[in-house]
Amino acid sequence: MTKAVLITGGSRGIGRASARLLGARGWRVGVNYARNVAAAQATVAEVEHAGGRAVAIEGDVANEADVIAMFDTLQQKFGRIDALVNNAGIVAPSSALADMDLARLKRVFDVNVLGAYLCAREAARRMSTDRGGAGGVIVNISSAAARLGSPNEYVDYAGSKGAVDTMTLGLAKELGPRGVRVNAVRPGLIDTEIHASGGKPERAAQLGATTPLGRPGSADEVAETIVWLMSDAASYVTGALIDVSGGR
Ligand code: NAP
Numbered sequence: 001m002t003k004a005v006l007i008t009g010g011s012r013g014i015g016r017a018s019a020r021l022l023g024a025r026g027w028r029v030g031v032n033y034a035r036n037v038a039a040a041q042a043t044v045a046e047v048e049h050a051g052g053r054a055v056a057i058e059g060d061v062a063n064e065a066d067v068i069a070m071f072d073t074l075q076q077k078f079g080r081i082d083a084l085v086n087n088a089g090i091v092a093p094s095s096a097l098a099d100m101d102l103a104r105l106k107r108v109f110d111v112n113v114l115g116a117y118l119c120a121r122e123a124a125r126r127m128s129t130d131r132g133g134a135g136g137v138i139v140n141i142s143s144a145a146a147r148l149g150s151p152n153e154y155v156d157y158a159g160s161k162g163a164v165d166t167m168t169l170g171l172a173k174e175l176g177p178r179g180v181r182v183n184a185v186r187p188g189l190i191d192t193e194i195h196a197s198g199g200k201p202e203r204a205a206q207l208g209a210t211t212p213l214g215r216p217g218s219a220d221e222v223a224e225t226i227v228w229l230m231s232d233a234a235s236y237v238t239g240a241l242i243d244v245s246g247g248r
Helices: 013-024 037-050 064-078 102-127 155-178 203-208 219-230
Strands: 004-007 028-033 053-058 083-086 136-141 180-187 241-244
Touching: 004 013, 004 064, 013 028, 013 037, 013 053, 013 219, 028 037, 028 064, 037 053, 053 064, 064 102, 083 102, 083 219, 102 136, 102 155, 102 180, 136 155, 136 219, 155 180, 155 241, 180 219, 219 241
Parallel strands: 004 028, 004 083, 028 053, 083 136, 136 180, 180 241
Antiparallel strands: none
């Protein structure tokens, strides 16, 4: 039976690379996006070109009604749900905490924490064996920032990813007996558009050069770990926080 996954923020960056790799493994992929429909449609085409099936699903992970509708759409389209890649996340422009306004703090925590929790909750409701589900896998996308703290750049973002790590530890214990494995991937400096959205398009290249491996990582390199965690090859792995950070 072909499995189905919802990838939040699946239209660009790490989400898109994961969608493409899962397509090549024959998965059916829900490509969630917030605004950029053209990028989502391009990703759907890439997944299908790679051998999978895909559907673009609009929705803001910070909006409960959107999240429920996203999961409903995936299940209506493909008849099942076997995995969640809890990937959608944002940064705001680099700043000291003293200069951050309330609206910025709220949005970072709404998307990165509340959004991740709402999506994990929906996945738990639908995949847990004690609720009629068939079991499954959740991969939360955290960040090396959770252990680095990101001073003078975005301590808000770093803290939001700390929450994702802690959710991963708790949920792995909660859902393990219910047939669902839960892990987190903590990327380091990865070459995607998220750095430009924070006002520093050269950030990954510049800081990546200072890491032990001497370069930024690619979204494809992160996707490899995400897809491995989703596979039966990782069948005894749950509650793990896995760094894909070039040694940073
Ligand atoms: P990206 O290139 O900026 O892509 C972000 C994706 O998330 C897009 O598909 C975007 O959709 C979607 N998105 C944004 N806000 C959303 C919302 N409220 N609801 C639903 N979708 C939303 O980011 P990325 O670098 O691939 O990052 C992916 C994840 O990895 C994030 O959680 C990020 O924190 C984490 N991470 C990244 C790095 C890095 O260096 N790149 C390092 C550590 C951790 P639209 O196109 O519609 O906006």
